[in-house]
Amino acid sequence: MTTALLPEGLRDRLPPQADAAAAILRAALDAIRAHGYERVAPPLAEYEESLVGRLKTSAARDLLRVADPLSQRTLALRPDITTQVGRIAATRLAHRPRPLRLSYGGPVMKLRASQLRPEREMTQIGAELVGRDSATAAAEIVALAVEALAATGATGITVDLTLPDLVDTLAAGPLPLRPSQAAQVRALLDAKDAGGLAASGAASYLPLIEAAGPFADALERLRAFDTNGILDRRLAALETIATRLEGMAEVTLDPTERHGFEYQSWLGFSLFADGLTGEIGRGGTYTILHEDGHEEPAVGFSIYPDPLLDVRADEQPSRRLFLPLGHDPDLAARLRGEGWVTVAALDERCDGAGCTHHLVAGEVQPPT
Numbered sequence: 001m002t003t004a005l006l007p008e009g010l011r012d013r014l015p016p017q018a019d020a021a022a023a024i025l026r027a028a029l030d031a032i033r034a035h036g037y038e039r040v041a042p043p044l045a046e047y048e049e050s051l052v053g054r055l056k057t058s059a060a061r062d063l064l065r066v067a068d069p070l071s072q073r074t075l076a077l078r079p080d081i082t083t084q085v086g087r088i089a090a091t092r093l094a095h096r097p098r099p100l101r102l103s104y105g106g107p108v109m110k111l112r113a114s115q116l117r118p119e120r121e122m123t124q125i126g127a128e129l130v131g132r133d134s135a136t137a138a139a140e141i142v143a144l145a146v147e148a149l150a151a152t153g154a155t156g157i158t159v160d161l162t163l164p165d166l167v168d169t170l171a172a173g174p175l176p177l178r179p180s181q182a183a184q185v186r187a188l189l190d191a192k193d194a195g196g197l198a199a200s201g202a203a204s205y206l207p208l209i210e211a212a213g214p215f216a217d218a219l220e221r222l223r224a225f226d227t228n229g230i231l232d233r234r235l236a237a238l239e240t241i242a243t244r245l246e247g248m249a250e251v252t253l254d255p256t257e258r259h260g261f262e263y264q265s266w267l268g269f270s271l272f273a274d275g276l277t278g279e280i281g282r283g284g285t286y287t288i289l290h291e292d293g294h295e296e297p298a299v300g301f302s303i304y305p306d307p308l309l310d311v312r313a314d315e316q317p318s319r320r321l322f323l324p325l326g327h328d329p330d331l332a333a334r335l336r337g338e339g340w341v342t343v344a345a346l347d348e349r350c351d352g353a354g355c356t357h358h359l360v361a362g363e364v365q366p367p368t
């Protein structure tokens with residue numbers, strides 16, 4: 001065992017990726033802040049029980065735990081900042097008027113890596129709009145997610161909309177299912193397994209598999225399926241969102257996609273961008289549980305920008321100006337103010353520091 005080894009799924013970020021990570025975080029948070037979202041910064045670890053159960057229908061999760069000798073209790077490293085924002089909104093900021101707009105950005109830790117994402121530590125950046133989950137609120141959040149993602153340098157953004165509680169809604173209404181059957185139907189729809197659906201006596205759900213794809217067509221098919229209008233309000237809300245995104249992003253609809261949606265209620269969405277495998281962000285509506293038992297609607301998004309790091313790092317042209325021994329510090333400060341990165345001489349030459357320009361007799365000179 002060498003001391004240079006890091007545990008599986010954990011890694012150092014080196015130059016230039018670490019700088020690109022900071023630039024991405026700043027760009028996304030600035031975009032979010034400009035829309036009135038105030039930053040919160042919850043801690044990296046909390047008591048295990050306060051990380052789970054704050055959001056309605058959130059599943060018990062596998063958490064990375066640590067025994068805290070001080071409190072003699074188990075702490076867990078946060079896998080998702082949204083649950084912490086829910087806690088803050090329901091406790092310390094419970095007195096603040098609604099809607100409450102909050103943002104966050106920082107590292108999160110997963111117990112296990114997934115095949116698509118071998119990292120266990122990743123950066124999560126997001127915004128939560130607490131106190132509303134209307135179509136207008138959802139449209140604000142989805143559009144903000146696209147804007148924040150674009151600010152990080154992502155291009156060719158696609159938003160895939162989904163209805164996470166669709167099967168529950170239909171099963172409680174026009175297409176009844178036994179409770180044991182509902183879970184199976186959800187899984188079969190998730191896998192787009194038409195044969196399995198028919199075999200399990202849920203053929204009435206088959207048209208949902210077809211109602212996926214580019215937004216306008218998929219919505220039409222979903223409308224045709226919804227003969228008794230039980231989905232009316234949701235479909236109208238989806239339309240509001242899609243209209244808001246015109247000219248900003250491609251919109252697709254996959255009403256039965258549930259993967260990665262754990263506590264989201266009527267709306268979920270995934271974000272994709274050109275040149276990146278898998279989703280780069282996700283969001284939706286959900287319900288915050290307050291101490292006194294009352295429930296509060298909310299909507300938000302999270303982006304996980306790490307896959308963009310390499311793309312961004314390659315793009316950053318670094319202009320580095322070598323300042324010789326005895327240079328004028330005021331002039332150097334002024335040049336930094338103009339955007340130069342300066343490297344002050346420790347020796348006669350800029351060996352190894354990658355200088356692209358030199359300051360000679362008070363003048364910036366191109367490389368010789």
Ligand SMILES: N[C@@H](Cc1c[nH]c[nH+]1)C(=O)O
Nearest residue numbers: 082282283284300301302
């Ligand atoms: N935090 C969620 C996305 C989300 C934010 N707000 C609502 N949903 C996730 O990472 O999957």
